[in-house]
Amino acid sequence: MNDYTHYTDHTHYPDYTAYETGAPIADTKAPEGPIAERWDRRRFEAKLVNPANRRKYTVIVVGTGLAGGAAGATLAEQGYHVEQFCYQDSPRRAHSIAAQGGINAAKNYRNDGDSVHRLFYDTVKGGDFRAREAGVHRLAQISVEIIDQCVAQGVPFAREYGGLLDTRSFGGVQVSRTFYARGQTGQQLLLGAYQALSRQIAAGTVTMHARTEMLDLIVVDGRARGIVARDLITGEISSHFADAVVLASGGYGNVFYLSTNAMNSNATAIWRAHRRGAYFANPCFTQIHPTCIPRTGDHQSKLTLMSESLRNDGRIWVPAAKGDDRPPNEIPEDERDYYLERIYPSFGNLVPRDIASRAAKNVCDEGRGVGPGGQGVYLDFADAIRRMGRKEVEEKYGNLFDMYERITAENPYEVPMRIYPAVHYTMGGLWVDYDLQTTVPGLFAIGEANFSDHGANRLGASALMQGLADGYFVLPSTISDYLARNPHPTSVDASHPAVTQVLAETEDRLRQLLAVDGDRTPDSFHRELGEVMWEFCGMARTDAGLRKALDRIPQIRAEFWRRIKVPGTGKEFNQSLEKANRIVDYLELAELMCLDALHRAESCGGHFREESQTPDGEAARHDEEFSYAAAWEFTGTGKAPALHKEDLVFEYVHPTQRSYA
Amino acid sequence: MKLKLRVWRQRNTDAPGAMATYEVDGISQDMSFLEMLDTLNEELILRGEDPVAFDHDCREGICGACSLVINGDAHGPERTTTCQLHMRSFKDGDSIDVEPWRAAAFPVVKDLVVDRSAFDRIIQAGGYITAPTGAAPDAHATPVAKPDADFAFEHAECIGCGACVAACPNGSAMLFTSAKVNHLNVLPQGAPERETRVLDMVATMDAEGFGGCTLAGECATACPKGIPLPSISAMNKEWLRATRKVRR
């Protein structure tokens, strides 16, 4: 049964930081040979399921974003029966929809020197050498097919007058390989996947369960065989069975409370899977996006991203003097500090996301930040308007400027925008092998839910690429190998002891949440946790800070189980209960994130440890010690997890210290 | 700011509902409308009352989940989604009425939450291009004239929030349906299914119990994404063309 009641007293816990290092883990599925041939080889070596037999297999897919929607549609097209789940009222609302900028593909339509190998190289280097070469190379190869697929589906990418696709350069990359649909690329790609999924729902090959949230994983005889889910309208808890389970439930950025994730994006599916045996890899790798709209007060419920493309023409600055609170237009040119241009003269405002974010934090920490609470820097278009004319600026960025004005009531054509970094994406996730299978046989993780291709830092316009690559192309090819090698497993139903146990635990958990009847709201705990995480596990981390966080989190958790108040019952539409249950998992995941951040005593990508920096303040990796993916095994509630290291070998892209100066 | 709220409360689809009155204080101009409701809900929870249920997710105006009728306007007084409506659009002491989308095809689930699955079924009837994964030719194999691509994009922007239905005096889904029909029918990739698409989607729209269009224009006024009213006419044209055209 559950042991949450034990949480109410945090003092009884063993030292969470006293983790043990278990056996190393290896990706056994990645084939040998020249890197460009590995994907072909794997597809050839993988066993296939006879087309006539496919309808006998059921696959559960959790989530309907780019990865989940694409996977569900494609598996159904191949003949499998798919049971698909999403917590939203419609599969069309998954948070992939909010991605603005674009999607990378090594099409080289511009003839500007791009290639599969260059995209592969850029991604490995951008990820600060903490991703697997084989996986990243496959991603670059597939990127080309994704664009073809999306165009065939009717995705209205931007086009030029000749009728061909337009591309732009994005995120400081030197080639124009980013395809886009104005500022709504994610929306358009998601609708493409949603439409493909809708076609299969109409055909009866996909059974869609909307407003149904996965609350636990069913593992029978060591294999993933189904999920326990709650109907969010009736509150009914039910079990669903399948031959394989695919998690496409997105990232866990909402641990930080304030992030650019959707309000209901959550970590429950992956965290429950982790508790049932799936290793969680690199949980501390989170991406902080530099260009978000700063918060305006304590009421703030989420943060809104402004596309990174703004940095192409906007100039970032703060007042040179501390505490200069004159209106920006009254600060003369020589009293401004264009700090990115000053520190990184060759890349200027276009340095990678992690560097831009950290620099903003540093100037704000120096007391030179602007706006409420000094948590902001200026992104100024005055020069761009002088140079290009207001009309051209309007054409290029009009919709972003409008969005900014709607939220802040300030006109960015006249006053510089204020921006501040915010949690945006999580590179970590469930550990998967080359087949995207987790350490639980039959459990697969795709898209942001897995840890795969971005290493310690994701490049702009690569999340959409990875989600769709996993969903449309990788998983549908690799899952057949698992299904073919594990034909017709014993049937399970709701009376199986393994199932009744999971069901009982789930119901018990919700019952306990309702029973506490304390005096604090779910949001108050979420906000408190978020503040601790942002402070100690955010843009810059220290040994001491992380230890403080690891001390605080169990206290918050104890407080939570003593004082949480969830009104209503579990047998009805109850948004407070949904929220509280997600916070239960954040309170555990946060601890693992801090532990991972603590153990990785190096700086790499989005993970910046203040103890590990170069003399000029840049991130310093320690490859001899940390060139591995950290896969954590759950060992019991509140117990220190076990660390399994997967060594990263670089044969094609040799690790160098990133330098953008 | 201090505000008086009148909010539609309804336990579930079958229960009767009514407007309930609440007062909220300490509302900042910078809050979004949903953050104002968050504030109310925090108070309700601590008082042991059932918080107001409402749909919301991305809170940046793109997912289409939020769906409130505020003082009689779908998404409130500004042309945006509810989540992007800020309290600076209201004055201290204002009285604000908050209701769910009203349409027979959108039954109330609880309080301000409605069931919009009818929209999904309209898309399932034909709002897609049959392009199984892996079957696609090179993306540049078929150029698309820029005006057509722009027209497609303009209609593809629909977020499926249902404000058009909520605002329409007839509870009609013509603007939603036309947005998807026009997006796909103008593209060369959508041409093979052009006729069946519009016929099937319109038939499903009717079967779901949406009303007909009387060109009141309320839908286009309420649409946060600015899908234009002539979209409906463009779909009618497609529909008439499809009824005439027989494919062999």
Next chain:
Amino acid sequence: MEMSRIMSWTSGYLRFSVPRMALATRTDRKPPPTRTFWGSTVGKKTVMAVSGLIMLGYLVAHVMGNLKVFFGPEEFNAYGHWLRTMGGPVLHYEWALWIVRVVLVAAVVGHAVSAYQLSRRDLKARPTPYAHKRRRASYATRTMRWGGIIVALFIVWHLLDLTTLTVNENAQPGHPYENVVATFSTWYGNVIYIVAMLAVGLHIQHGFFSAAQTLGMGNATRDRALKALAGVLALLLTAGFVSVPVAVMTGVVS
């Protein structure tokens, strides 16, 4: 056929005998066009649009005839007589008129039945009103239903008054000019007629624009012109029709 296109596109894919269902999600059977038409809101709206335009065309002819009243009884009565002989000698006496009447009756019936069915459907689609009331749409749009009913009732009276002469106390068969003057010499005749013509004007203002949209004529650039045209048509027709009772009242026509 559509399927063959998909197959040529995906030939590699279909080489296996995978369940076809996943691909062939659309049905081949197509209901007869009449059922597609009458069974659909868009089809019924098309019926309304076409019948409405027929009636509008009739009204244009009608108002031109009415204005002949300003050229004196002889010309007006001669025109009345011509209506019965038009189409001759190919067509027999009054045949053309009867053809017009049959077409008009069909248009009225089609218009009314569609309007009734669509209205019922529309009301059913919005069963619960908003507690916060606010004025929606333009006056012309909101008055389409009642305006239509007023116009329908008017047509009945108008036929009894000037065609069958049943309710026109001083009527003389074969003397339309005198009958018109007789009708507009009573206060209620003027009131009924003028109110009905204002209703017709409003109905046309929204109806013409609406019909154009239903028939697929609308687009972003053309809609302005269509709206303006609808307004001009409505104004000219209403002014033309109303000018007759006004002329009788002021003694210009007597």
